[in-house]
Amino acid sequence: MAVGDWLLHGHNIGLPLEIGNSYQGEVGATRANGAKNGAYLKSVNATHFKVKLYKEHADQEEQWRFRQQLEQLQNGIDFMPYYLLTNNYAQEFHEHLVIVESINIDRKAGIILHDEYDINFTDLGHIDEFRGYTLYNPQTLPTNQTEVDPYIDIAYPPNTKFHSDAPYNVEGLPTEWGKMQYVTDPSTRALSYEGGLDDVSRTGIEVIQDGVQLYSTYERVGKGLSISNGYFKMVWDGGQISEPTMGYWDESLGDYSFIEHERPPKVFWGVIDPDSGETSVYYEQDAVDEKIEIKRLTTEYAQVDQKYLFGDGVICVARYHLNRGKNDVRIQARGWNVDLDWFYLRFYLKDEYIDTYTLNQSTQSVTDDEVTVEDLTHPDFFVTLPSGKKFGYTALDDIGEGKVYDNSAGGYTYFQLRHSWNTPSKAWSVPLQFYQGTNSPGAKRNQAGYLIRAGTQVVHRSYVY
Incomplete structure (x- = not known):
């Protein structure tokens, strides 16, 4: 310089x-x-x-x-x-x-x-x-999980301040980019955050393609795309199908460090044939072509759609939605030219990162060559690290299924969740809530019942821009 x-x-x-x-x-x-x-x-x-x-x-x-x-x-x-x-x-x-x-x-x-x-x-x-703020418009989500229901209408991101005044006495949450500072003070539907303007690293979402930081959806993306909110990071780094590698920041490991999946997360779809009414399964690795596209990009969230074309003409789509904040990645699915019956999400972790898993409120240790499959009766399905850190899913649907499979020879265990919410073609499924970092998985339910649509503005002490 x-x-x-x-x-x-x-x-x-x-x-x-x-x-x-x-x-x-x-x-x-x-x-x-x-x-x-x-x-x-x-x-x-x-x-x-x-x-x-x-x-x-x-x-x-x-x-x-x-x-x-x-x-x-x-x-x-x-x-x-x-x-x-x-x-x-x-x-x-x-x-x-x-x-x-x-x-x-x-x-x-x-x-x-x-x-x-x-x-x-x-x-x-x-x-x-100036003081920065973002207008939030919560959109409630349907669920038939009774444990989630009471939180639907009052759920907002954790530790937010719904006011356009400046926060004060804020210690902040540590992230890759320093402390993201919030305080809780319910008021209007305007989220204010300390340092949101004077420190560029706190803009919430960082999206990079080939070394260029993106501020707009007007950009073709593919191999080399990375998205981070300071806690989660997803990287599309190539391969036959450009599947995203996901990592998590774990402060318990000392200086800034990511725990990466052993393999990229997998999505596969059960779709309904419009003529026979039968359900067929489509796996992303069998696709003959795929396309990655950034659909929305703001200071508060990014949405990346990945569309897969199969040999018989069926098109299925997965959406990754990263929010600003500690606990929020959402994954949705849809059939483009077919109805969606259900979809699976599978993620792979090295055995050394796993202490226990909790499924249907029962906590178990992973044993060699273990296979566990259960219908969901509780929305939280999560893994606990030896450090005590937890991450996993919150499912809004109780017709799903949780599966744990240990591949000792490969040194990893995969955790799989079926989400069974029928949707017509082109309609998005209710999202799976993927989270990490809380010592109280029940607190995750405070986030399970809403989507946010944000439009950013700036408050001057005298004027609004």
């Missing part, structure tokens, strides 16, 4: 050569950037400034990634305004929140390992003038 380089939301955007300011009065409902749903300016005396920047690159690949990153910064959707550090060379904009109006970067006719380009910014003010 050169002396004087600017950082835009943690990304080095280069050395400013020229800075031009302009001012205007009331801008009403003008959008600073049509790609950002929440970027409506409601203030007076909005400051617009244009910066010409210079950026050097080590090679063509680095230059290509830099241009891709600029495109993502421009196309950010449902994202908070970006945090700008000018390293005090332009003190009037240092530690300000800005919206990117446009980026102008020309193609060079030859191989020149530097870029000179322009960014037009709208300045919203210094970070100290």
Whole structure:
């Protein structure tokens, strides 16, 4: 990094050569950037400034990634305004929140390992003038698990503060990115969090494709895609079918460390033939083609759909939904051109990570070559690590099935859950709630009864943007 380089939301955007300011009065409902749903300016005396920047690159690949990153910064959707550090060379904009109006970067006719380009910014003010919040719209989910029912209408993410005021006296939850800070104070349906704006690592969800951090769904993704919320991490790293490797952060192991699955999680579908009414099983490893797509990406959650095409034309889909917060990955399934009868999720863990498992409120140790299959009578099906950490599923359906199978020769045990909620084609199943990190699995039921739809905004002490 050169002396004087600017950082835009943690990304080095280069050395400013020229800075031009302009001012205007009331801008009403003008959008600073049509790609950002929440970027409506409601203030007076909005400051617009244009910066010409210079950026050097080590090679063509680095230059290509830099241009891709600029495109993502421009196309950010449902994202908070970006945090700008000018390293005090332009003190009037240092530690300000800005919206990117446009980026102008020309193609060079030859191989020149530097870029000179322009960014037009709208300045919203210094970070100290702001508090971040995200509007939550809970959507309740059907369930026939009686243990879950009482929590349906009151379930929200753990340790959240439903208010647009600043939290205080917050110790925070440790994650890969430092402490994510929340406090509990039920009020309006607005989630406020300390440090949500002034520390870019606390934006909640990190999505990276080929070294480029994504802020928008306008990006083709595939091998090399990774998603993390600071507690869970999923990586699509290739193979015949690009199955995601899942890992969990376990602070009990010392410094930041992931426990990875021995094998990628497996999903398979029981689908109903529309003509015969019979159920057939489709396994993802038998698919002849597959497609990965980011469907939603906000500061609070990411949704990744993986669609599988089979040789007879049947199409099945799995959806991975990662929320900001400690305990939340949701997995759903659907048939695209067939009805869904049920689906299975299977995950594999090394035997060294397993102390006990709990199924239907009965806790057992895993023994060599053990096979256990039971119909579900209780929503929680989880594993306990030797450290005492727990992770597993909460199922909203009591017509499911839990299975434990120990493969001693392979050094791993797989845990499998059938979720039996019939849905017509193209309709998503009720999700399985996959969680980790709580010492009280019953507390997970506080999260089992809702989905959230978030749209991000920013609160100034005087105005709302």
